[in-house]
Amino acid sequence: MIELVGVNKTFTTKDLNVEACKDVNLRIEDGDIFGIIGFSGAGKSTLVRCVNLLERPTSGQVRIDGVDITKLKETELRKIRKKIGMIFQHFNLMRSRTVYQNIAYPLKGSKLTKAQIDKKVKDLLELVGLSEKLNAYPSELSGGQKQRVAIARALANDPKVLLCDEATSALDPQTTSSILKLLKEVNQKLGITIVLITHEMAVIKEICNRVAVMELGKVVETGNILDIFSHPKAQMTMDFINSTNPITKIYELIDNGAEIVQLHKGQRLLKLTYGAEETKEALISQLSKKYDVVCNIVFGNVEVIQQAALGSLIVMLEGSEEAMRKAEAELKHYNIEVEVLKCWNN
Numbered sequence: 001m002i003e004l005v006g007v008n009k010t011f012t013t014k015d016l017n018v019e020a021c022k023d024v025n026l027r028i029e030d031g032d033i034f035g036i037i038g039f040s041g042a043g044k045s046t047l048v049r050c051v052n053l054l055e056r057p058t059s060g061q062v063r064i065d066g067v068d069i070t071k072l073k074e075t076e077l078r079k080i081r082k083k084i085g086m087i088f089q090h091f092n093l094m095r096s097r098t099v100y101q102n103i104a105y106p107l108k109g110s111k112l113t114k115a116q117i118d119k120k121v122k123d124l125l126e127l128v129g130l131s132e133k134l135n136a137y138p139s140e141l142s143g144g145q146k147q148r149v150a151i152a153r154a155l156a157n158d159p160k161v162l163l164c165d166e167a168t169s170a171l172d173p174q175t176t177s178s179i180l181k182l183l184k185e186v187n188q189k190l191g192i193t194i195v196l197i198t199h200e201m202a203v204i205k206e207i208c209n210r211v212a213v214m215e216l217g218k219v220v221e222t223g224n225i226l227d228i229f230s231h232p233k234a235q236m237t238m239d240f241i242n243s244t245n246p247i248t249k250i251y252e253l254i255d256n257g258a259e260i261v262q263l264h265k266g267q268r269l270l271k272l273t274y275g276a277e278e279t280k281e282a283l284i285s286q287l288s289k290k291y292d293v294v295c296n297i298v299f300g301n302v303e304v305i306q307q308a309a310l311g312s313l314i315v316m317l318e319g320s321e322e323a324m325r326k327a328e329a330e331l332k333h334y335n336i337e338v339e340v341l342k343c344w345n346n
């Protein structure tokens with residue numbers, strides 16, 4: 001388990017102090033694929049580099065399996081670092097060495113025999129699907145292939161944790177997907193905990209089970225991926241979620257005064273977000289019967305996150321003020337997020 005306790009990191013330059021991480025408290029369980037999302041400059045890279053002390057926190061603790069590694073001597077720290085692999089946006093491969101040599105490099109000075117190293121490298125190449133490229137040089141590989149080599153190299157020392165610093169940001173969507181699939185395989189087959197930083201919610205959605213949202217050095221929200229997607233609290237989280245949901249087209253339509261969102265007296269436009277549990281209730285049809293409101297679906301979207309359905313609906317509600325207020329309260333009672341997008345009088 002990784003715990004960050006009250007982690008602060010301030011960079012002091014000639015003319016200013018930058019507080020890159022402010023009082024960060026996080027707990028990452030063994031086996032998690034933990035995402036850290038934030039815009040550029042939010043402090044994600046600094047935070048993830050604090051986990052293996054590539055950056056030393058200005059204050060606070062970094063506990064790995066209960067041990068505060070900021071207090072360890074250099075030799076002890078080196079041992080811990082071997083158990084924390086890392087991959088980067090720009091791969092950081094050694095250009096003058098072959099794929100095979102890149103992967104074997106971290107095993108230099110290990111107790112393994114040459115034959116054992118050879119087996120290990122070949123097994124890793126097979127795991128990342130690049131067995132035929134063992135004698136190629138990095139310049140002869142695509143971006144996705146380079147990242148596969150970097151993953152194999154990061155796994156050479158049998159780490160317990162793999163830190164991924166924007167590992168897919170330089171890759172096209174299809175290659176991103178294949179690398180994320182590989183990371184998931186690494187997590188499931190080898191039981192390696194993955195900490196992944198990104199500025200793309202689509203990446204988080206595809207493989208993470210937990211997420212922390214960072215803004216200006218602070219963690220503004222953290223939780224299970226489905227809870228975060230179905231009931232986000234921080235504005236920053238909502239912005240990230242909206243960035244991957246086609247339903248947010250509605251905001252553009254409202255801004256442009258499109259016909260489809262024009263309201264008449266007694267109408268109200270709502271956005272409803274609901275998780276798997278809530279979909280079991282036929283709530284929309286019940287509402288109409290119970291509260292004498294008309295509820296028309298304007299459009300909707302359902303996506304599957306961590307094998308659970310998450311729905312969003314844009315609905316037009318029509319009825320008396322009292323009836324609509326009660327209908328909205330009923331929706332909230334069933335744990336459905338209700339956002340009033342527009343009322344007839346404004």
Ligand SMILES: Nc1ncnc2c1ncn2[C@@H]1O[C@H](COP(=O)(O)OP(=O)(O)OP(=O)(O)O)[C@@H](O)[C@H]1O
Nearest residue numbers: 011013018020038039040041042043044045046047
């Ligand atoms: N070595 C450094 N010296 C001074 N300031 C730094 C240093 N490293 C990072 N910073 C500053 O710390 C803040 C957080 O940077 P960081 O790279 O952690 O953010 P990020 O969320 O990873 O952004 P990006 O996605 O653009 O890499 C930024 O304002 C950055 O300029």
